Every structure is written in structure tokens, then in C-alpha cells.
Amino acid sequence: MNFYQHTLQRSTSSTGIGLHSGKKINLVLRPAEPDTGIVFKRTDLSGSPLIPGDVYNVVDTHFCTTLAQNNVTVSTVEHLLSALYAMGVDNAIVETDAPEIPIMDGSSAPFLLLLRYAGLARQNKLRQFYIVKREVTIQDNDRFVKIIPASEELSVDFSIAFSHPAIREQRLRFLLSSENYVREISKARTFGFLADMQKLHENGLALGGSLKNAVVMDDFNVINKEGLRFKDEFVRHKILDFVGDLALIGRPVLGHFVVHKSGHDLNNRLFRKFLADSTAWQLVNPQQLNVPEYGNLQSLCPQPPLTVGLSR
Numbered sequence: 036m037n038f039y040q041h042t043l044q045r046s047t048s049s050t051g052i053g054l055h056s057g058k059k060i061n062l063v064l065r066p067a068e069p070d071t072g073i074v075f076k077r078t079d080l081s082g083s084p085l086i087p088g089d090v091y092n093v094v095d096t097h098f099c100t101t102l103a104q105n106n107v108t109v110s111t112v113e114h115l116l117s118a119l120y121a122m123g124v125d126n127a128i129v130e131t132d133a134p135e136i137p138i139m140d141g142s143s144a145p146f147l148l149l150l151r152y153a154g155l156a157r158q159n160k161l162r163q164f165y166i167v168k169r170e171v172t173i174q175d176n177d178r179f180v181k182i183i184p185a186s187e188e189l190s191v192d193f194s195i196a197f198s199h200p201a202i203r204e205q206r207l208r209f210l211l212s213s214e215n216y217v218r219e220i221s222k223a224r225t226f227g228f229l230a231d232m233q234k235l236h237e238n239g240l241a242l243g244g245s246l247k248n249a250v251v252m253d254d255f256n257v258i259n260k261e262g263l264r265f266k267d268e269f270v271r272h273k274i275l276d277f278v279g280d281l282a283l284i285g286r287p288v289l290g291h292f293v294v295h296k297s298g299h300d301l302n303n304r305l306f307r308k309f310l311a312d313s314t315a316w317q318l319v320n321p322q323q324l325n326v327p328e329y330g331n332l333q334s335l336c337p338q339p340p341l342t343v344g345l346s347r
């Protein structure tokens with residue numbers, strides 16, 4: 036367990052393509068003071084307005100998560116947020132010169148590489164943790180998200196069910212640690228269907244979406260030449276997205292999630308319902324937890340062989 040807040044050791048930058056615009060975007064990650072949280076900064080607009088990463092700033096969840104404050108928006112934030120949360124980065128400024136974060140290869144692995152270059156710095160302020168005190172559920176027909184008290188760990192049991200023959204039913208129980216995340220989740224790419232993508236392109240949407248940043252399926256098969264990175268890459272990406280949505284709570288959460296066929300919209304509704312019910316959680320300092328502190332900061336930022344480039 037990582038007791039203290041962390042930020043980046045140094046600023047680091049990258050470029051990538053915007054999913055919506057198809058244009059090149061410059062991304063800079065900068066260290067930030069304790070208790071800042073993850074704050075997005077639109078450097079393309081006058082005054083470089085800020086948009087805090089917060090569950091209450093989510094304004095749109097159609098095929099990515101969009102945040103807004105004072106009518107300034109930033110889209111496609113979830114994969115970067117997922118990487119930051121999984122690596123235990125509490126405070127950072129994320130600068131982008133576009134209304135979105137680059138899609139990179141459709142996973143969060145390129146952002147992990149960026150964090151590895153930035154390094155992590157421990158700050159002189161303790162983290163506070165949300166402990167789940169009682170079950171909270173949100174349901175929408177057969178889709179649901181449930182949070183259950185758990186013994187001082189964060190785990191997600193995610194299941195999906197698609198009629199598409201390349202997906203079908205997939206289920207994975209994931210115990211969050213930075214090491215597990217790097218190994219099991221970070222490389223899983225977003226996915227979509229060729230027919231939907233063609234429709235979006237015709238309407239001038241998702242212009243950056245391509246086989247370079249998504250697993251794409253025709254009526255029967257995955258059409259990417261390289262195939263899948265995992266047999267069950269789809270459910271792994273859903274967990275990647277879930278961790279990114281969870282990051283918007285702003286503090287580490289210790290509980291067990293059971294999730295079925297959920298997406299960004301339902302995830303966000305569950306987090307809002309959870310936070311609004313003060314009997315469902317308790318904020319605690321790490322000394323109140325019965326867990327050891329990490330002795331070695333390196334364990335927060337593991338360095339496995341990452342095979343994904345920083346920019347394209």
C-alpha cells in the first residue's frame with residue numbers, strides 16, 4: 036500500500052493522434068502540489084483553462100469520457116487516467132493543445148511508458164482512502180455495477196456478453212496493483228465494429244479511429260492483421276476503462292466491484308451514487324488500515340518490457 040501522495044518527478048511530453056479530430060496533439064504531464072488531484076489544462080485556449088478530473092465534471096460518455104468545466108471540455112481522458120490511477124499518481128497537471136487526449140494505440144501502455152520517463156515522486160502528505168462500508172448498486176436492465184465492502188484491497192469482477200462471435204461472454208476478476216495492471220490490463224486496446232466506424236467517419240466523427248488504435252471487427256472476425264494481444268482483450272479493456280472512470284473519484288478506493296456489461300455512463304452513475312451516500316463509505320488515513328506500506332518506491336513504477344511506442 037502506498038501511504039503517501041505521489042506526483043511526477045519531472046515533466047514529460049509526447050504526441051499522438053486525436054480520436055475525434057484525427058489531428059496531431061501535444062501532451063505534457065507535469066508535477067503538481069499535494070491535494071491538486073489530476074487536473075487537465077487546455078493550452079490551446081486563451082488563459083489555458085483548467086478542468087479538474089472529477090466524477091461530477093463528466094458531461095458525456097459516448098464512446099469516450101468527456102469532462103467539462105465552465106463549458107471548456109476535454110475528451111478521451113479515461114486511458115490516461117487509468118494509467119495514473121493504477122500507478123498511484125495522485126497529483127499531476129495534464130496539458131493538451133486540443134479538446135482531447137491522444138488515443139495513442141488505444142490502450143494505456145504508451146501512457147505507462149510516459150510515466151516511466153517522468154518517474155514518481157513521494158510527497159509529504161498522506162493519502163486518504165475511501166473504505167466501502169456497505170453495498171451500493173446501480174442497474175440498467177441487465178447491466179449493473181455494484182460496490183461491496185472488501186478487506187482493504189481494490190478488485191473488479193467484470194463480465195461482458197456480446198452476440199458477436201469474436202467476443203461472446205468474457206469474465207475476469209482483477210486485483211488492482213501496479214504490477215498486475217501493467218501485466219494484465221494496460222496493453223488491452225479499445226474495440227469497435229467496422230460498420231459503426233464507417234458510419235462515424237461518414238458523419239465526420241472519430242476521424243482518428245483506425246486499426247492503429249482499436250481492435251476492429253467485421254460481422255464475424257477481428258480484422259486487425261496482428262490479431263488480439265490477449266484472447267480476452269475485450270474484457271481486459273473494459274477493466275482498463277473502469278479503472279480510468281474510478282480515478283475520477285479523486286482518492287484511492289478500497290472495495291470490491293462486480294460489473295456486468297457496464298460502460299462509462301453506468302460507471303459514472305454508480306460513483307456519483309456511492310459518493311452521495313455518506314453511509315456507504317468512510318475516509319481513512321493509511322495508518323488506520325491493517326496493511327503494510329510499500330518499502331520500495333520502484334514497485335510503484337515497474338519496468339517490464341513495454342513494446343508500444345510513445346507516439347505515432
Ligand SMILES: [Zn+2]
Pocket residue numbers: 113114225272276
Ligand atoms: Zn477505452
